[in-house]
Amino acid sequence: MLSLNNPDLFRQQAYVNGQWIDAESPTRKAVTNPATGEVLGDIPCLNEAETRAAIEAADTAFASWKKRTAKERCGYLRRWFELIQQNAEDIARIMTAEQGKPLAEARGEVQYAASFIEWFSEEGKRAYGDLIPSPTGDKRLMVMKEPVGVCAAITPWNFPAAMITRKVAPALAAGCTILVRPADATPFTALALAVLAEQAGIPAGVLNILTGKSRVIGAELTANQTVRKLSFTGSTEVGRQLMAQCSSSLKKLSLELGGNAPFIVFEDADIDAAVEGAMMSKFRNTGQTCVCTNRLYVHNAVYEEFSQKLAQAVSDMHVGNGAEEGVNQGPLIDAGAVSKVEEHIADALQHGASLLAGGERHALGGNFFKPTVLGNVTQKMLITREETFGPVAPIVCFSSDEEVIQQANDTEFGLASYFYSRDINRVWRVAEALEYGMVGVNTGIISNEVAPFGGVKQSGFGREGSKYGMDEYQTLKYVCMGGL
Ligand SMILES: NC(=O)C1=CN([C@@H]2O[C@H](COP(=O)(O)OP(=O)(O)OC[C@H]3O[C@@H](n4cnc5c(N)ncnc54)[C@H](OP(=O)(O)O)[C@@H]3O)[C@@H](O)[C@H]2O)C=CC1
Numbered sequence: 001m002l003s004l005n006n007p008d009l010f011r012q013q014a015y016v017n018g019q020w021i022d023a024e025s026p027t028r029k030a031v032t033n034p035a036t037g038e039v040l041g042d043i044p045c046l047n048e049a050e051t052r053a054a055i056e057a058a059d060t061a062f063a064s065w066k067k068r069t070a071k072e073r074c075g076y077l078r079r080w081f082e083l084i085q086q087n088a089e090d091i092a093r094i095m096t097a098e099q100g101k102p103l104a105e106a107r108g109e110v111q112y113a114a115s116f117i118e119w120f121s122e123e124g125k126r127a128y129g130d131l132i133p134s135p136t137g138d139k140r141l142m143v144m145k146e147p148v149g150v151c152a153a154i155t156p157w158n159f160p161a162a163m164i165t166r167k168v169a170p171a172l173a174a175g176c177t178i179l180v181r182p183a184d185a186t187p188f189t190a191l192a193l194a195v196l197a198e199q200a201g202i203p204a205g206v207l208n209i210l211t212g213k214s215r216v217i218g219a220e221l222t223a224n225q226t227v228r229k230l231s232f233t234g235s236t237e238v239g240r241q242l243m244a245q246c247s248s249s250l251k252k253l254s255l256e257l258g259g260n261a262p263f264i265v266f267e268d269a270d271i272d273a274a275v276e277g278a279m280m281s282k283f284r285n286t287g288q289t290c291v292c293t294n295r296l297y298v299h300n301a302v303y304e305e306f307s308q309k310l311a312q313a314v315s316d317m318h319v320g321n322g323a324e325e326g327v328n329q330g331p332l333i334d335a336g337a338v339s340k341v342e343e344h345i346a347d348a349l350q351h352g353a354s355l356l357a358g359g360e361r362h363a364l365g366g367n368f369f370k371p372t373v374l375g376n377v378t379q380k381m382l383i384t385r386e387e388t389f390g391p392v393a394p395i396v397c398f399s400s401d402e403e404v405i406q407q408a409n410d411t412e413f414g415l416a417s418y419f420y421s422r423d424i425n426r427v428w429r430v431a432e433a434l435e436y437g438m439v440g441v442n443t444g445i446i447s448n449e450v451a452p453f454g455g456v457k458q459s460g461f462g463r464e465g466s467k468y469g470m471d472e473y474q475t476l477k478y479v480c481m482g483g484l
C-alpha cells in the first residue's frame with residue numbers, strides 16, 4: 001500500500017460537480033503498478049448518461065464561473081498551486097506507483113505541472129482585448145476575449161499531472177469549466193489534484209474528473225453539443241479519431257500528438273554536451289515522452305567518439321523500481337510497450353544495425369527493459385519511421401548538412417527536434433530548415449510553462465503553455481458601436 005503523509009489524497013472515485021461518486025455499474029477498472037504488477041486500487045466506470053450529467057453540471061457551473069473576475073478565478077488557481085506544493089511529495093509517490101517513472105522524475109513533474117497553474121494564475125489577468133481605430137467617425141470598434149465554454153480534456157498516462165494542469169489551468173483562468181478524462185493507467189494522480197482543487201475552493205462543476213472506458217466517455221464528450229472545446233494529448237491515431245468525432249459539433253480543438261524527434265550532432269558540436277543532451281532527451285521517462293529523441297544523426301567525423309560515449313553512459317544507467325532511490329530508469333508502462341521496443345530493435349538488427357548497448361529485456365523481468373543503443377542505423381528501418389516510445393537510441397551516420405536536414409524532415413511528424421553545433425551560421429540555417437513545432441539547439445530539454453509547446457503536420461495543432469496557451473480556451477467577440 002502507498003505510504004502517504006496525507007492519505008486523503010488517494011481517491012478511488014470520480015469527481016463530478018463537487019462530489020466524489022461511484023458509477024451506477026458495479027464494474028470497476030483496476031490500476032496496477034507497472035514495476036511490480038500489484039493492484040494499487042480501482043476506479044468506477046462512468047457510462048454515457050453519467051458523462052452527460054457531468055457535462056450538464058459543468059455547463060451550470062460555467063454560467064457563474066465565467067462571471068467571476070479574472071482576478072477572482074486566478075486567486076483560486078494560486079491557492080491550488082500552493083496546495084500542490086504543500087502535497088508535492090505525496091503526489092510524486094502516487095505518480096511513481098501508477099506510472100513507474102523514477103521518484104526524482106515524478107517530483108520534477110509535480111513541479112512542472114504546478115508551474116502551469118502558477119503561470120496561468122498570472123496570465124489569466126492579462127487577457128487583454130483591443131480597441132480598433134474606426135474607419136468612420138460614427139463608430140467605435142472593440143474586440144473582447146471571452147471563454148469558449150464547457151471544455152473536455154483527454155490525457156495520456158505518461159505525464160499524469162502535467163498533461164492535466166497544462167489544459168485545466170488556462171481553461172479555468174479563461175473562465176471555462178472542464179471535464180478531464182485521465183488515462184485508465186494513471187487516474188490517481190488526477191484525482192489527487194482534484195482533492196486539492198476542492199480544498200482550494202474551486203467551485204463544484206468547474207473541474208470534473210471522469211473515470212471509466214475511454215471510448216464510452218470519449219463518445220459523449222466529443223458528440224455532446226454543450227462541450228465547445230476538446231484538448232487531447234496522445235497518439236496521432238487517436239487524435240485523428242477524436243477530431244472526426246468532434247466534427248458534428250464543430251468543437252474548438254487542441255491536439256498534442258505523436259512525435260519522431262531527430263537529434264543531430266554536427267562535426268563542430270561539443271560531444272560531451274551532446275551525449276548529456278541525448279541522455280536527457282532520449283531516456284527521460286524511460287523514453288516515453290512525445291518529445292523524446294526518436295532517432296540520432298551523427299556526423300561521420302565524430303560518429304565513433306559520440307557512439308562510444310553514449311553507449312557507455314547508457315550502460316551505466318540504473319534500471320529498477322522508480323520508488324527506489326538512485327533508480328534513473330523505470331519500467332515501461334505495460335507489456336505492449338515492451339513488445340513495440342523489441343519489434344523495433346529486431347527489425348533494425350535484421351536490416352544491418354549493430355548493437356552497442358542493451359538490446360534485451362532486463363533481468364528484473366516484467367516491463368523492465370535494458371536501455372539500448374543501436375549503431376549503423378538507416379532510414380529503411382522501422383525505428384527511424386515510427387515512434388518507439390521506449391529506451392532505444394538508434395544512431396544514423398551522415399556526411400553533409402543537406403543530407404541530414406532532408407533525413408530529419410523525412411517524416412509525417414513535426415513535434416520536437418534537436419541539434420548540436422557551435423557554428424552560428426549553421427545554427428540559424430538548420431533551426432530554420434527543420435519542419436517542427438519546437439527546436440532544441442545545444443540542449444535536450446526544451447519543455448517549460450513559458451514557451452509554446454506543440455507541433456505541426458501529424459503531430460497536431462494548438463499550443464500549450466506560454467502566453468499563447470490562453471488562446472486555446474478563448475473566443476474573440478467583435479463589438480461595433482455605431483451612431484456616435
Ligand atoms: N504530443 C504530446 O504531447 C504527446 C503525445 N503522446 C503520444 O501518445 C502515444 C502514447 O500515449 P498513449 O496514452 O498510449 O496514447 P493514446 O492515444 O492511446 O491514449 C491517450 C489518451 O486517449 C485515450 N483514448 C484512447 N482511445 C480513445 C478513444 N477512442 N476515445 C477517447 N479516448 C481515447 C486513452 O485512454 P485509455 O488509455 O485509458 O484507453 C488515453 O487517456 C504516443 O504516440 C505518444 O507520442 C503521448 C503524450 C504526449
Ligand SMILES: O=C(O)[C@H](O)CS(=O)(=O)O
Pocket residue numbers: 156158159162163233288289290291447453
Ligand atoms: O506528454 C509528453 O510527452 C509531454 O508533453 C512531454 S513534456 O511536456 O514533459 O516535455
